[in-house]
Amino acid sequence: MVVIKKTDVHDFTKHINSVHDAIKFTFEEESDNCIPMLDTMITRNPNGCLSFCVYRKPTHTDQYLDFASHQPLEHKLGVIRTLTHRAKTICSDQDTLNTELRHVKRALSVCGYTKWAWNTPQSRKLDPKPNARKDTAPPKGHITLPYFQGVTEPLSRKIRKSGVVVHVRPDNTIRSIVSCTKGQAQERRPLRCNL
Structure with missing residues (x-):
C-alpha cells in the first residue's frame, strides 16, 4: 500500500511496470476514504488519522468448521x-472490536458453537497470562496422533502427563480420499468416509 498524490498514480504505475517485462502491477484506489488490504479495511478519517477493522470480501459466507463435525476439540476451539x-x-x-466480536459470535453460533465453547480456557489460550511461568522445562518430545473420537482424547492426556507434546490431526480428510501420490499409487487402499 502506498500513500501518493492522485496526480502521480499513473506515472508511478507506469514506472514500476517498466522495471521488468514479466511483472505488471495494477492499482486500486480508495473509495469513500476506505481501502481493503488483506483482511483489513483501512479508513482515512477527516482528522488525517487511520482506523482499522476486519475486512471480508462481499463473497464471504461465514462458513467455519462445524462444532458437530468429527474433528478434534482443540481444532474447534x-x-x-x-x-x-x-x-x-x-x-x-473498542467499538469496532465489540462489533467484530459480536459478528464472530453470531457466525459461529450458526456453526453450532455454544456458550461453553466461548468460555472454556482453551478458547482463550492466546490471551497473555500475567503470571505465566517462563522457566518451564522443554518438552521431552512431540508426537502426532490421528483423531478418533473417544480414543484420542484420553490417550493424549496420558501422553501429555509424561511431558510429551501431543499434536492431533484428522485421520480422514477429503484430500486423503480424493488424491493419491506416486508412492501410494501401488498400495491402493480402500476408501473410508465418515458421513
Whole structure:
C-alpha cells in the first residue's frame, strides 16, 4: 500500500511496470476514504488519522468448521482463538472490536458453537497470562496422533502427563480420499468416509 498524490498514480504505475517485462502491477484506489488490504479495511478519517477493522470480501459466507463435525476439540476451539485474536489485533478502537466480536459470535453460533465453547480456557489460550511461568522445562518430545473420537482424547492426556507434546490431526480428510501420490499409487487402499 502506498500513500501518493492522485496526480502521480499513473506515472508511478507506469514506472514500476517498466522495471521488468514479466511483472505488471495494477492499482486500486480508495473509495469513500476506505481501502481493503488483506483482511483489513483501512479508513482515512477527516482528522488525517487511520482506523482499522476486519475486512471480508462481499463473497464471504461465514462458513467455519462445524462444532458437530468429527474433528478434534482443540481444532474447534482454535477457530474461536484465531478469529478473536484477529479481531483484537486488527481493530483500532473498542467499538469496532465489540462489533467484530459480536459478528464472530453470531457466525459461529450458526456453526453450532455454544456458550461453553466461548468460555472454556482453551478458547482463550492466546490471551497473555500475567503470571505465566517462563522457566518451564522443554518438552521431552512431540508426537502426532490421528483423531478418533473417544480414543484420542484420553490417550493424549496420558501422553501429555509424561511431558510429551501431543499434536492431533484428522485421520480422514477429503484430500486423503480424493488424491493419491506416486508412492501410494501401488498400495491402493480402500476408501473410508465418515458421513
